Amino acid sequence: MGSGIPNKQEKLSFGIEMEFFVAWRAETFTGTVPTPPGFESKTGEPLVVKGNWATEGDRVSALAHMIDEAFPSCAATVAPSEGEIPDYRTESWYHLLPFRHHWDVSVDSSLNRLPVELRDKTGPDFGWVGAEIASPALWATDEGFEEVRRMCEFLQTNLLTFTAPEAGFHVHVGGGNEWLSLSSLRQIAAFLYSADMVLAQSHPEHRYNNAWCPSPRLYSNLSVGIKHLPNQAQPAPPDERLAYADSMGLAKNSSQDPVGPAKPPRENQDPAKHRFSPRPTVSNLKIQTHALERVLSYLGSDLEEIPDPRTYLPTPMMTAVAELLRSPDRRSIARLMNIGQRKGAYSFIQLEREYKRTIEFRQAASMVDPVGVVAYARIAVGLCQFAITASHEDFFKIILDCKISERHPSWYDVYDLLEDVGLYPEAKVVQAVLSDTMTDDMRREYWLSRGHAPRP
Template identity: 40%
Template sequence: MGSRNNTPRALSFGVELELYVAWITPDVEADSLDVPPGFNTSKGAPLRVPSGRFDDLLWALNARIRETLQGFPSAAVASADLNGRVDFVHDDEWSHLQTYREWTVKGDPSLSTPDELDSGIDSGWDGLEVCSPALWATEQGFAEVRRVCELLHDTIWTTNIGNYTGLHIHVGYGHSWFPMHSARRIAALLYAADPLLAASHDPDRLLNSFCPSIRMYSNVSLGVRIADLEMRPHSELEISDVSLAGSSRPRTELAQRIRDGFARSQQAVSSSSTRPYRGGLPPRPSTKTYTPLPEALENILPSAARNYGVYPDRYDFRPAPMQEAVAELLQTDNRWALGKLTTVSSGRSAYSFHHFLRDGGKRTIEFRQAAGTVDPAEVVSRARIAVRLCEFASNGSVQSDRYRKLLTDCMIAEDMPSWFDFYDLLLELDMRPEAEVIHAVKENNMTDAVRQRYWAAPRR
């Protein structure tokens, strides 16, 4: 991640931008169209396409993206490493990147055009998804995302409507799987930070069935433990690092040591009244607002009972104590089990490890809770945040003071919101520029001045 990256190898990432694009055919004069609300001062225009066929829209936008990136050095994982010398179809180590070697535009069946977006024969709006290649998480990679988002944001009429569209960010380890010692620490941090991260997103996204909370509704939150899983043979998954690195202690003893360490840290932190100054960012919340929703539990709890013999109380449901669940994640020794513990039975969670459940396809961790946007500063900020969370967890051992303190702060904040919030989390990760961008988004105050300050911010 540029100069922030302390690992021998940069992480990788990709973005999926869901949006609606305005289009017109050659026979339509752009200035004859009724300007939709919010586009009166837009610098862009509808995308001109050969006809009203959806395939023509995909082709036209693909062509514009290729033109925008012409001469711009690619940060794609595949091209940066191999320059096309590998048979991507047949090479087991690289075949999963076959369709993620360049920017693509495709349809998305979940993006039916809402009534408020008029469409006709010669002009209209259609929903689609713009997907990046797998990019190295370097300054060059983030600059490539910025360049495409500026095309979409500044030159084409696009919109993101309410709960219809999302921004999905994938974080990976190049073409490989994350090592297990990194993957389980990432899972534990995302699980603990989930209520804080949720506060950075549009409230509508917290009710969205496409990105339910990992803290509220995942199997490990319902009380499922490693012992409850029907484990497939390790040989089916080509698992490495099967045992917990550096430890031969029984699982129960390790879990108890983790719980005891958290309890001591919590007691020490809770007794301190000093909080760091964070001028320019909003006051910390005083009340807890992130709680399980009864309607979300209707399908999830029966599934836990049916699949794992776990029977949470549906009338007085409380997620498992955070330190219990975090300890379980930190002692998980293969990726299938990690995927199962973090899975939500109703679908992919806000921070999803569902790719860990199979060998084929992507090898990434997917961040799904952000609302759809093509604002360059917001997209790059959210991509950097996702990468930094994974990088921080990968670099810190379970025993490291900084990693354990961050987990402890997240746990204390669950019951004492005034102690630590999303902005504190970003400051702890050395991400003040990103905190200021997300603050502007939440305050509905994203301006060119905010964007320029963000692009000019020094990177450590």
């Protein structure tokens, strides 16, 4: 695809956070740790905790020690391309100090209560514990994704892990030690806002109808009525005026739905199109009154007029896109994309802070399978890359397809979107994950498609 956006050479970085439960036993325990159904064929073993094991911290510390020994450093960690040693005392690097070399292992407070499947499978010297493993900041290169694959394979080989609806998988995307440019942040925010309800189709329902990663399209400050104040809003800089003008024009001329009720789905119009089955046919996101009321209670006097939850409709998509594309600074983008003062499915809240400079993708379900983890990480990076580098024509074509899909879900779905942005191998992984049809042959095909060497 061509590019009409000047910042197309920005180098992206990423990091992942995996939340899951891990089986453990005290060194003196000689019995068998009970496991939930489906673990009979696993190759790993319970984590052995030497010394103290009384608290969650003791058990997770044993996991941290195990990870530190197996992964002392990573060649793909964000560092100067010239091979220089970064000075973490400087403004350009200090925010990466906690993410500079090692995988970090910590207690996850959201997992301190065991899921029902594990509550009768624990005792004083054995059981299950929730943990989060976070990668260092990695360049979005094959080497970076290979490091993630290596960690997942290590976990699968050496441990017994359990994923549950309470746990999630997060991907942070940034620009290495630099802030992403304002132009890039605007484009990414506008693209994710538009695609939100389509992208939700790549996750199980418990991940898009919950309080941890709510929809920005339905519940963000922008959707419920927050806008830039007149003295805040600034026109886009000269290089971005075309994008802003396009969005304003589309906002004014997109009131009529170009899809008639008898219009066939897009996939039927292209005989060469890969057939993903099953395809979504109805909208998978519905406004939940209690969730909306919670958001409105956060905003208080910030709203000129408080919407009635019974008749609420979010801000029209193209109006919201135009608002994002004229954001005067990164904090304004965060304010519009936040859910009250909380994070949404795509969190820009870090843009208001100095200790992180990333956009966080929060909606994916907990997973440890290397293919799934790498594919969803590549999706997060690929969506940002497309938003930054796409031509105006390609950028707004997808946004308009997403707009149409809000009323006609069969017109454009997540598989269409992933194919359009160059993520066809990942689309096939998503379909296999959601339908629970992943096979070893599919795993091998995916690794080959992305230049990773298949494991024997």
